[in-house]
Amino acid sequence: MGLMEKFFGISWGIHPEDHKRPAADAATRVMPMPERLYISLAQHLGAPALPTALVGQKVKKGELLAKPQGVVSAAIHAPTSGVIAAIGEIPAPHPSGLPVLAVTLAADGEDAWSETLQACDDPFALEPDEISRRVAAAGVVGMGGATFPSALKLSSSRKAGVTTLIMNGGECEPYLSCDDRLMRDEAAAIVDGIRLMLHATGAKLAIVGIENNKPEAIHAMQTAAAPFGDVRVRPVPARYPVGSEKQLVQTLTGKEIPAGALPAEVGVVVHNVGTAKAVHEVVRLGRPLVSRMLTVNGGLVKTPGNVVAPLGALVEEVLAFAGGLAAAPARLIMGGPMMGMSLPHARVPVVKGTSGILALSGAEVADHREESCIRCGHCARACPMGLLPLEMARHIQGDDLKGAVKLGLKDCIACGCCAYVCQSHIPLVQYFAHAKGTLAAEDRARLRADAAKKLVTARNARLAAEAREKAEVAARRKAEREAAAAAKAAVAAAAETATEAGAAA
Amino acid sequence: MFTAIFSLTILGATLGLALGIAGRFLAVEANANVAELEALLPGTNCGQCGFPGCSGAATALVGGAAPATCCPVGGKALAVAIAEKLGVRLDLSGVADEAPKLALVAEDLCIGCCRCIKTCPTDAILGAPKQIHNVLKEACTGCAACVAHCPTEAILLHPVPVTLPHWVMPKPSSAVSVGNCVTSFAERTAWV
Structure with a gap:
């Protein structure tokens, strides 16, 4: 390039x-503290945090709720003072709507910072x-x-x-x-x-x-x-x-x-x-990090702007604070329109990575039928990584993920430029996300299979060792039995000789 | 007597040499593909393919007696790998690529008979006589070897629930593209 x-x-x-x-x-605008906060334990890249606070415990703002687990992980702190109401699963801010473990905090309204914080x-x-x-x-x-x-x-x-x-x-x-x-x-x-x-x-x-x-x-x-x-x-x-x-x-x-x-x-x-x-x-x-600035925007937001929201506030509450929506959104997005995630509903919490909440109208959302690639090459020109999105997508359509990897699938940053310029409305990024996810799943399956093979080998070795031990014990018993029988025979023979000798005498 | 010893020694040495040479030059090479295929297979010897263990299946695959799709545990991914190794065309239409499954013990039905424990190829079942058994999900391969041995049908395979880190974006269908936000705003200003 x-x-x-x-x-x-x-x-x-x-x-x-x-x-x-x-x-x-x-x-x-600074959002007032909601009554309840839902603090996800997986708000960062890497392993989810391990909760250290207990249900019913009183916490101050900034107190540790969950500690990092593993090398790549992050601690999570209380965004306000209050009582831990529950530790359980809530819907994750994710397109799948799958559950994620979270700490539910009932705010006491005082919003008092912890006294143990270390200023410098x-x-x-x-x-x-x-x-x-x-x-x-x-x-x-x-x-x-x-x-x-x-x-x-x-x-x-x-x-x-x-x-x-x-x-x-x-x-x-x-x-x-x-x-x-x-x-x-x-x-x-x-x-x-x-x-x-x-x-x-x-x-x-x-x-x-x-x-x-x-x-x-x-x-x-x-x-x-x-x-x-x-x-x-x-x-x-x-x-x-x-x-x-x-x-x-x-x-x-x-x-x-x-x-x-x-x-x-x-x-x-x-x-x-x-x-x-x-x-x-x-x-x-x-x-500690307990709140963040985020943009509330989109055609349906009555008063768009930037809001400082506590982590764990529901998207629904943030939208209501920002003036509410003019109509039900055609698409609700967390993050930007290019790389953000579409949310299944608004009852999901704000997390550390929430840079924006967008409520887009039907006019802003343009769902098109995917058509055939006309090989115009606009996607290849738009790609900031110098890849060939059209070729990679063709391989993925035919389930040839290896072919896509050869073309540089792993270098794709999922920016969405290719899908944006695509005249045929091909959801190229979705193909790439699907392929990356499938490859990761295959890697996990491979690791699992290798681990299972090790278990099988260990079991076979154990069974062989058990059989050998059993055989050894049986052999020993047999030898002991024979020795005992031989001794008995010897004693009997000796007694016989003695009687014979006695008779002779 | 010396004549007999001498002639038999000569005969033995000559035949031995001939056999040695034949063994060296006319050797039937063991098929290396079998070992390679066996390494691909799950190795749990569960027998679901109908062959005696994974080595039996590997031999049958190399001999052409089994289709590349014979291993239900490995699913589509394994079938593709086998077909690639053997250089055969693959018909995946018959393979139901089922989601991964795990064995699960119904605790109200388990009588603690220990029969499943003995059959599990990966030692994934934990239990003792007259105690409820349990499956270690990290070690279970979902090979179903245990299911047939349970006298009370307490052990069954269940699909592994999809979790957030393991979720995979579905492949776009040819219908209206949804899910990705990229198509979500209509204006197309400049191309480059």
């Missing part, structure tokens, strides 16, 4: 209508690892939507010798403006968080990439970052998906991350600006 880009400019990506305003310009006045005096440790203890995850535990990224970047910290303020998804709003409102806190992350990762320079359709956010961030030489704000051209990790790194540094590699390979690490705000709150104020 390099040479072509030099002469003809960037060719990947799309320019969808962004629908960000008026929501982005409306003042941020001079965090730059702390060891870098101590910052990572505090970020891990506070359950901070990537706020852009990927929800990878941030502390792992901070500590591993230090080990990998990362030199540049890329801050993602791209927010290229249409409709969403929560990062935009956060940068306008809390620029100083974000810059402080960025400097703490520089300290934790050992990187020398932070570059904040912001799409040039957010001039207010660029101005606010530039003003806040002006006193610090190691934080630079760089506008990037508005183009979906420039806010994707690999594309942002390429746009800002000119370095392409190799297939299957992490950004650390080219000496960078990418964090979201929302994560920087969370890191600031954790390290400076000692406050």
Whole structure:
């Protein structure tokens, strides 16, 4: 791609209508605490958290509810003070509507912070690892939507010798403006968080990439970052998906991350600006991640805007607080319209990765019948990863997943550019998601089969050992019996000889 | 006597040499495919294919006596792998790719007879005489070897419930595409 880009400019990506305003310009509203919160234990990438709080226990805001389980996992804290009403399954914010384990918290209305929180006045005096440790203890995850535990990224970047910290303020998804709003409102806190992350990762320079359709956010961030030489704000051209990790790194540094590699390979690490705000709150104020900014938008939302909602509030309640809906939505989406998840209903909770809630009208939702591919090649031009979506989809339609993998299915970032430009309305991303899921299921089945084979071998070895032992015992018994019989015979013979001798005498 | 010993030694040595050479040059090679296929098969020797264990099935597959779809435990994925290994065409229409199943003991019916424990190829059943048995779901392969041995029909196969981390997005049907949000807004401004 390099040479072509030099002469003809960037060719990947799309320019969808962004629908960000008026929501982005409306003042941020803070949602009042609902009566009950449903705090999912699987709000992050990796293993679900293990509940430590007990039903009936009184907790303060910010107290630990569940601890991380395994290496890739995150802690979960109480978003308000109250009593744990239940620990059980609730519908997950997921297209499948399957259940997920959650802690139900009945709020007491006081919203009192825990007294044990550890604030810090001079965090730059702390060891870098101590910052990572505090970020891990506070359950901070990537706020852009990927929800990878941030502390792992901070500590591993230090080990990998990362030199540049890329801050993602791209927010290229249409409709969403929560990062935009956060940068306008809390620029100083974000810059402080960025400097703490520089300290934790050992990187020398932070570059904040912001799409040039957010001039207010660029101005606010530039003003806040002006006193610090190691934080630079760089506008990037508005183009979906420039806010994707690999594309942002390429746009800002000119370095392409190799297939299957992490950004650390080219000496960078990418964090979201929302994560920087969370890191600031954790390290400076000692406050764990218990609420987040999210965009409520879509044609049916009466007063679209950005809302600070506690984790565990129901989507239904957030929508009601934001002014309610004009009609029943044709589609309800958590996240952006390109990569978000359509929700089966609104009785699902807000989680750490909820960047937006969209209630789209029938006019905004365009369901089309899938038609045959006309091989126009628009998808191949739009693909930011330089793949051939049309060819991959053809292989998947014929259940040839291996063929799709050969064409680079694993490099697909599921951005949806291909399906957006498809003239035949082929749901290309859905094919890729299906194929990736099936491949993962096959991998799991293979691991299971290998484990079963080991069990079979162990059982056969055990049965053989048992049979051998039995045979040995039987042989010993037989030998003992024979020896006893021989001894008896010898005694009898001796007695006989004695009698004979006696008779002879 | 020496003549007899001498002639028999010569005869033995000559025949031995001839047999050795024949063994070396006229050897019938053991079919390596059998071992490779056996490695693909589940290895639980459950016998559902109708052949004596997985090695028997592997031999039958190589000999062409069994279709690539003979293993009900492995399902479609295994059939595809076998067909690829053997280079045969595959007719998957007859294979019902059932969702994975696990054995489950109905506790009100189990009499604690231990018969299922003895038949389980992966030691996945736990129990003692006159105690209710239980299945370790991590070890159960759903081979159904235990089902026939239960005198009270307490042990049956049940489909594994789909959980959130194991959910797979369904393959799009040719009908109206739903589920993915990408088609969800109508405007198409610029192509590139």
